[in-house]
Amino acid sequence: MTDxxxxxxxxxxxxxxxxxxxxxxxxxxADVFATFDGPSGSLTVAANPRxxxxxxxxxxxxxxxxxxxxxxxxxxxxxxxxxxHGRVERALDSGRIGTLxxxxxxxxxxxxxxxxxxxxxxxxxxxPYGWVARQVGKPRAVRAVGSAVGQNPIPVLVxxxxxxxxxGHVGAYRFGPTMKHQLLQAEGVDWAVLDEHADRRQSLLGxxxxxxxxxxxCSHARRISExxxxxxxxxxxxxxxxxxxxxxxxxxxx
Amino acid sequence: MTRLNGHRRALAxxxxxxxxxxxHASQDGLYGGLxxxxxxxxxxxxxxxxxxxxxxxxxxxxxxxxxxxxxxAGWLWTIALxxxxxEARRTRRKPVLLLDQLPETTADTPGPExxxxxxxxxxxxxxxxxxxxxxGRQSVVLRHVVGLSYRxxxxxxxxxxxxxxxxxxxxxxxxxxxxxxSHD
Numbered sequence: 001m002t003d004x005x006x007x008x009x010x011x012x013x014x015x016x017x018x019x020x021x022x023x024x025x026x027x028x029x030a031d032v033f034a035t036f037d038g039p040s041g042s043l044t045v046a047a048n049p050r051x052x053x054x055x056x057x058x059x060x061x062x063x064x065x066x067x068x069x070x071x072x073x074x075x076x077x078x079x080x081x082x083x084x085h086g087r088v089e090r091a092l093d094s095g096r097i098g099t100l101x102x103x104x105x106x107x108x109x110x111x112x113x114x115x116x117x118x119x120x121x122x123x124x125x126x127x128p129y130g131w132v133a134r135q136v137g138k139p140r141a142v143r144a145v146g147s148a149v150g151q152n153p154i155p156v157l158v159x160x161x162x163x164x165x166x167x168g169h170v171g172a173y174r175f176g177p178t179m180k181h182q183l184l185q186a187e188g189v190d191w192a193v194l195d196e197h198a199d200r201r202q203s204l205l206g207x208x209x210x211x212x213x214x215x216x217x218c219s220h221a222r223r224i225s226e227x228x229x230x231x232x233x234x235x236x237x238x239x240x241x242x243x244x245x246x247x248x249x250x251x252x253x254x
Numbered sequence: 255m256t257r258l259n260g261h262r263r264a265l266a267x268x269x270x271x272x273x274x275x276x277x278h279a280s281q282d283g284l285y286g287g288l289x290x291x292x293x294x295x296x297x298x299x300x301x302x303x304x305x306x307x308x309x310x311x312x313x314x315x316x317x318x319x320x321x322x323x324x325x326x327a328g329w330l331w332t333i334a335l336x337x338x339x340x341e342a343r344r345t346r347r348k349p350v351l352l353l354d355q356l357p358e359t360t361a362d363t364p365g366p367e368x369x370x371x372x373x374x375x376x377x378x379x380x381x382x383x384x385x386x387x388x389x390g391r392q393s394v395v396l397r398h399v400v401g402l403s404y405r406x407x408x409x410x411x412x413x414x415x416x417x418x419x420x421x422x423x424x425x426x427x428x429x430x431x432x433x434x435x436s437h438d
Contacts, residue, residue, distance in 0.1 A: 004430055007379045008398035010372075012286030016299050019285065020277050023306040029273045049270055072274060105271075 021075045028081060031066065031074035035059055038092055038156055039186035040179050045088050045157075047080045051101030052088065055154050057175050069153070070106060088157070095123030095187050097157050106153070110136070114148040121162040123187040125217040125249070126194070128166040128203075134253065142166065150174060156183065168198035168216070189217060202231035204251050206243045213238040218249035258326035266321035269313055277306055280327075284334060287400035290383065291338055291392065301341060305334040327402055328409030335392070335410060375433075382432035386425050389413075393421035394429070 024030030031053050033046035044062045046054040053070070056062055066074040079085045084101075091100045097119045104112050117135035121127050133145045152160045155174060161183040165171040170191045173180035184191045197203070197216060205221045206213035208228040214221035232238040235245070235252035245251050258280055264272035281302060288298040288305075309330055313321060383391055389411075396407045397418075404422075408415040 003375075004379065004426055004433070005398050007375055008394065008429075009401070010376060011290060011380060011383075011399050012282070013289055015281040015285035015302060016295070019281055019299055019302050019306075020274070022303050023277055023310075024274050026303070026307050027273065027310040029270050029310070 021073070024073075025075055025077070031070075031072065032077040032080065033059075033062055033066070033074050034077050034080050034085065036088060036092055039095070040156075040182035043092070043156060045080065046074050047084055047088075048103060050103035050105065052084070052154055052157060053103040055156050057179060091157055095159065097159075100157065102154055102158070104153070110138075110144065111148040111151065113137075114145055115152060115154070115158050115160075118149060118152070118160050118163060119158050121159055122219070123159070123162075124189055125215070125219070126162045126164045126170075126184070126189060127215060127249070128164055128168070130166045131215075131250065132163060134250070139253075159183075164194070165198075166203075167201075168203035169195055170198075197231070200231075201233040203234065204232040204238050206230040206232060206238060206241075211243045212246050213243040213251060214246040215249045215251050218246055218251075220246055220248055258330070259324075262322050262324055262326060265313060266318040269310075269321075273310060273313075280330065281306075283327075283400050284330065287331075287395050288334060288338065290380075290395040290399050292341070293384075297341065301334065301337045304337045304341075305330065308333050308337070325406065325409055328406040331396065331400075331402065331406070331410035332412075378433050379429060382429045385432050386428055390421050390425040390428070393418050394425035397422045398426075 021030065025032055028049050031046045031048040033044050033054070036043045036045055038057075041057065042059075044056050044059045045052060046062075046066060054066055054074070056065065059076075063074055063076070080088060087100050091097050104115065107115065113136040114132060117132045120135075129142050129145050129149070130139070132149070133139050133142045136145070138144070149160045149163050152158050152174075155161070161173060161180045170177070170180060170184070181191045194216065203216075204213050205216040205218075205224065206229075207221075207224040208230050212220070213230075213232060230241070230243070232241070232243070238245075238252075245254055258276075261272060261276045261279065265276060284305060285298055285302045288301045289295060292298045292301060312333070316324075383394065386394060392411065393407060396402045396410065397404070402410070404415050404418050407418045411418070
């Protein structure tokens with residue numbers, strides 16, 4: 001009898017590998033990923049019922065890297081479920097994440113606060129790490145902000161390419177400087193000019209008529225005519241000259 | 255399968271987050287049993303998928319307190335047996351024997367002769383299962399292929415626990431006879 005029950009137990013077979021993906025995709029519980037036309041070429045975007053969970057520049061190795069990072073599987077699909085696909089397309093077109101749902105469950109509160117500040121940078125503008133640190137109420141945590149930005153799971157949609165070095169240089173990017181340049185170029189930021197100003201220690205731009213000083217890419221700063229432009233290396237220099245910070249781009253605390 | 259109750263708390267707290275883990279933990283037991291009941295790998299895989307999709311929908315409707323006290327294995331198999339019954343009613347397909355679905359190797363068989371013997375015995379026991387009555391086969395498969403407890407089988411089938419016990423006892427005796435016959 002013992003032999004018989006052992007034989008019966010040996011009749012069990014493992015489930016084929018297709019069962020779990022089919023179930024998880026059908027119930028909408030799994031992460032699925034699809035390819036989009038992004039501002040700098042194709043982008044792979046993953047999502048689950050909570051929202052967009054990951055973005056990467058290529059499909060190559062996406063599933064393996066996703067599983068490695070999030071400790072759960074993701075499966076390829078033609079379109080993200082429901083209305084999400086169209087909403088991702090619109091967010092990529094407009095450069096604004098708006099109310100697109102995003103899944104930041106693996107991020108700490110601090111990382112979430114940083115990403116939410118980054119998401120508020122308008123397309124066509126850039127902000128230094130120090131600005132993000134002030135936005136999250138931790139003005140001295142610039143380094144921690146840098147690492148939170150570097151681990152952004154949803155690049156491009158959460159526009160960490162709009163965060164630049166505190167001296168005004170465009171700086172590094174997780175997917176290489178070329179992609180950062182392309183993303184900025186696509187939204188009308190001349191990154192080469194930014195770097196030139198930074199080389200000359202010109203990180204803030206004020207108007208001689210209003211005595212208001214901005215980050216150079218702030219839409220208010222771009223209205224200043226060339227003969228009224230005043231460049232400053234830092235907030236101290238601008239304050240000394242009697243300039244107050246712009247309330248829109250908040251280049252420093254008054 | 256009995257250990258599936260360990261998933262209750264997570265399923266009650268965050269169904270979407272816990273469900274993938276639950277599927278991965280339970281799918282081999284579910285599929286293994288369904289394979290013996292349907293005798294067809296494709297039907298078994300389809301039935302397993304159907305079972306999970308229904309299970310997920312049911313769990314989404316349940317209050318967390320209900321999920322926390324669910325006897326998970328018995329509950330999952332209630333759904334699975336319904337799926338199998340509906341499928342059988344729909345297709346009325348004549349079941350096929352699964353002789354070629356048996357393993358090429360088993361992990362702990364020492365030599366080629368023992369190996370061949372083991373394989374031959376598996377083929378026999380799979381064939382012998384088909385001689386049992388529908389309920390007898392179901393009880394034996396759930397008890398000894400899937401590894402459910404008598405209580406879980408009673409829950410899954412809605413039949414009294416003592417009936418299940420005698421089904422299994424009678425089923426095993428009948429299997430032994432069939433296998434003895436084929437040795438003659």
